Amino acid sequence: MRRGNGRESHVLHDIGTRLKERRVAAGMSLREMAREADVSPSFLSQIENGKSQPSVATLFSFASILGVKIDELFDDAAGGASAPEVPVMEVGDGQERDPARIWNNSAYTNRISLIHPSHRAQIAVAHGVHWERLAATPETSCNFMKLVYEPGSTSTEGGETVVHDGYEYGYILSGEFEVTIGNEVFVLREGESIGFDCSIPHVFRNIGDVPVEGIWFIHGTHINGTPGHRPTA
Structure with missing residues (x-):
C-alpha cells in the first residue's frame, strides 16, 4: 500500500476541517x-479528523448535500505558503509586463484566477x-482541474459507476485511462480527449x-455523485 506523505496528510486534515466547518454551518x-x-x-x-480518505463519489455527495462547489473542500492555501512574488516591468519600457500584475490592476481582478x-x-x-484545482472562480457550476490517477486506481470505491448533472470534458496528458460510460469502454492515451453527458453512469480507471x-x-448545476443504476460492460 502506498504510504501518504506529509503533504497528503495535511490535505486530508484540511478536507476534513473544511467539511466539518460547512456541516456545522449548515446546522447538520x-x-x-x-x-x-x-x-x-x-x-x-474519521474523514473530518483527517484519518480516512473519501472516494471521489463520496466527495461529490458531501458537496451536493452541503450545497457547495466540490473545490470549496480544497486546500486553498496549499500548505499555507504565500504565492511567490514575480518581477513586474514598468509601463512603457518596451518589455512584456507580468500577466498577474496586469490583471491585478485591471477592472477584472475579482473575475480572474x-x-x-x-x-x-x-x-x-x-x-x-489526486485533484489539483487549476482556477478558482465564483462560477459554482464549474470545476477546472488536473487529475492524477496512480496505476490501478479508480474513480469510485469498488469501481462502481456514478451519475450526476452536467457534462465532463477531459484531455489526457500521459498514461492509459480507461473511461467507462454506460456500456461503452474507451481507452484514452496521450493527446486524446473526451466529452460526455454525466447523467450516463460512468467510472474511470x-x-x-x-x-x-x-x-x-x-x-453542471449540481454535482451529486449518485451511484449509477445500470451495469457497465
Whole structure:
C-alpha cells in the first residue's frame, strides 16, 4: 500500500476541517449528514479528523448535500505558503509586463484566477486519485482541474459507476485511462480527449503502469455523485 506523505496528510486534515466547518454551518449533525451521504457516522468522523480518505463519489455527495462547489473542500492555501512574488516591468519600457500584475490592476481582478503551479489547491482522495484545482472562480457550476490517477486506481470505491448533472470534458496528458460510460469502454492515451453527458453512469480507471495525468473540466448545476443504476460492460 502506498504510504501518504506529509503533504497528503495535511490535505486530508484540511478536507476534513473544511467539511466539518460547512456541516456545522449548515446546522447538520454528524449522524444526519452520514445518513444522507449513505456512509457510517464513524467513517464521516474519521474523514473530518483527517484519518480516512473519501472516494471521489463520496466527495461529490458531501458537496451536493452541503450545497457547495466540490473545490470549496480544497486546500486553498496549499500548505499555507504565500504565492511567490514575480518581477513586474514598468509601463512603457518596451518589455512584456507580468500577466498577474496586469490583471491585478485591471477592472477584472475579482473575475480572474491566476494560480502558480506550486500553490494549487489539492485533494488526495482514495485509490491514489489526486485533484489539483487549476482556477478558482465564483462560477459554482464549474470545476477546472488536473487529475492524477496512480496505476490501478479508480474513480469510485469498488469501481462502481456514478451519475450526476452536467457534462465532463477531459484531455489526457500521459498514461492509459480507461473511461467507462454506460456500456461503452474507451481507452484514452496521450493527446486524446473526451466529452460526455454525466447523467450516463460512468467510472474511470488507470489501466497502465504509469500515472495518468489529465486536464478535466466539469460543468453542471449540481454535482451529486449518485451511484449509477445500470451495469457497465
